[in-house]
Amino acid sequence: MVWVDYDGESRRVRAYVAKNGSRPGVPVLDAPLDLSAVLLGKRAYFGFSASTGVKYQFNCVRMWNMTVERLLDSSTAGRSISGRKIGAAVGVPCAIVLAIGLLAGLYIRRKSKMVAGVTAVDLSAIPGMPREFDFRELKRGTNNFDEKMKLGQGGYGVVYRATVAGEGGRSMEVAVKQFSGANTKGQENFLAELSIINRLRHRNLVKLIGWCHQNGVLLLVYDLMPNGSLDRHLFPRSGDAPSRTLSWEQRYKVAAGVASALNYLHHDYDHVVIHRDMKPSNIMLDAAFNARLGDFGLARALDADKTSYTDRAGLPGTLGYIAPECFHTGRATRESDVFGFGAVVLEIVCGRRNSCCHPAGCSQLLEEAWELHGAGSLLEAVDPRLAGAFDEAEAERLLLLGLACSHPNPGERPQAQAILQILTHSAPPPDVPASRPAFMWPAVLVKGDEEMYTSGSSATCSTVMTSSLLR
Known part of the structure; x- marks a missing residue:
């Protein structure tokens, strides 16, 4: 008091x-x-x-x-x-x-x-909050968070399969995301994800069903995606149950679905939402293999007068999906989200992991795609597991889009609206230079985003150029 x-x-x-x-x-x-x-x-x-x-x-x-x-x-x-x-x-x-x-x-x-900083907050009193689950119900539904019920694990914590009571008392299967410990970062991710995903409504976003905060444990409850995450299908791990290779039609539908979700976050929602963690493990597949973008623990909603977000705790994300300018600015933008989307598109088409060999934002997969494009044989990058069963025009469209989104300079990347038009065949494939452009810093400004890419002080406004082939 x-x-x-x-x-x-x-x-x-x-x-x-x-x-x-x-x-x-x-x-x-x-x-x-x-x-x-x-x-x-x-x-x-x-x-x-x-x-x-x-x-x-x-x-x-x-x-x-x-x-x-x-x-x-x-x-x-x-x-x-x-x-x-x-x-x-x-x-x-x-x-x-x-x-x-x-x-x-x-x-x-x-x-x-404090053991958990959100203990003093009555989240259930906040308007529009989803269902609050009882911890005992989730503990029982996951068989006491049994290892056998685990669906995945990351830096945020662990995701479990669970069975809970739904509408009318009928049981339903859900995914329970348990945040790592009750440390400050875990609380921040929990509150960020709860506050942002709860307000979003789109068919290509994972639906939040409810939450739980009891006994110092932070939990979010989502719709269960029967076909798991995209990376499990693109890059099957040893020990995983064998699964059929994603068909070309399924791959194209996944790319279009993620693009639709990204367009909603960047342009159609009330605020600009930056996801900041675009990668296949955060893209879930429902029973019909429709893409559902998830994991909003790093996402941030921007104020109306802002175009970027700076995390003072450091640069979050995964190497290979982080745009090169972020290493200079520390800022996440719509353009940096688009860069991560481009890396995902290349992985979808090529069926190879975008392993990063350099901290400046390049990868072996990206470099090889640029080389094949320059040699006029871009279609050789398509996943050989498809055995030629793919639409060549669509494959070229996706590969060119992946290269355009991976452009080293943020001002040259297409926006989510243009990406969606390209994938729905409402616009032609993007024009891509024959060789990978050099990374230049300070970058070319995006119209309306003048404050995004300044280097801080006039004494440091020299231009940095990175070779197109970082070997």
Whole structure:
């Protein structure tokens, strides 16, 4: 609980914080504050405001109460009484605003010491939240999170298959994503994914069914994708159950589905959403092999006046799918998402993993595709497991699109809208140079994104060129 006192006579504000309902004797804030010179004779408005700095979290005001001491005017009180009246009437609500900001700062400092920083947040009270699952139901549905129920694992945590009660009491199979521990990064990914994916509605996005936060465990519940992730089909691992090679029609449909999801995130949703982790293991396949883009733990929704997002904790993502300019700016943009999509497209067509051999964003697969394109034999890059059973015109279209999206300079990459038009045959394949262009820094600016690719200071505005073949 929070108590805020403002004394209009002494011109001081005091704030008290306690976990229970007992007001402590020592304030956490005791500072001079003179509001009479600013608010005297003006209309004041009451409200709440807070900031958590570079971090983010859900904060709910569960209840508030304001008490104003009414003081009678008298000729003997003079300006002292008048000032106190004004201070009590308009100073208290304004001081509460300051106290809320203080509490947000205290909460962030205390966050690293808590078992789980979201324990103080009633997520179920947030409008539009999906179903809240009971931990015991998910524990029972995963057979106590049995290793045999595991569907996948990554830096975020583990995904399990589970059976839970659905509508009408009928059982349904779901995927339960358990975040690694209760550390700060796990909490951030949990809150980011929950807040973003919960608001998105698109046929090519994995559907969020519900969530659970009990016993210090963070869980998200998704629709189960019967055909697993795309990488399991493109790059089968030893020990996996044998699966049929994806047909050409299935591959093209997957690429078009991911492009549709990307276009929705970048252009059709209320805010620009940057996924920041485009790769085959984050693309799920439903029963009809339709693509569903998932794993929004690294995704960020941008404010209306922003075109990029900078993670101060470092550069997230996977080598081979990270655009080269990100290593200079540390910023994620729509163009960097498109670069990751281009790497995925090449993997879909070629059936080979985009293993990165250089930290500047190139890969062996990408280099070989450029070489074959320059030699006029681009179709030789198509997955040999297809045994020639593919549409040559569509294969060339996809390969050229993959190269265009992988252009070293962000301003030359097609936007998601153009990508979708190319894949739906509403636009011709992109024009691609015969050889891989050199990476130049600072990059050519994208119209409207002038602030994205500046190098920081004029003293460092030299141009960096990287050979088209990094060997």
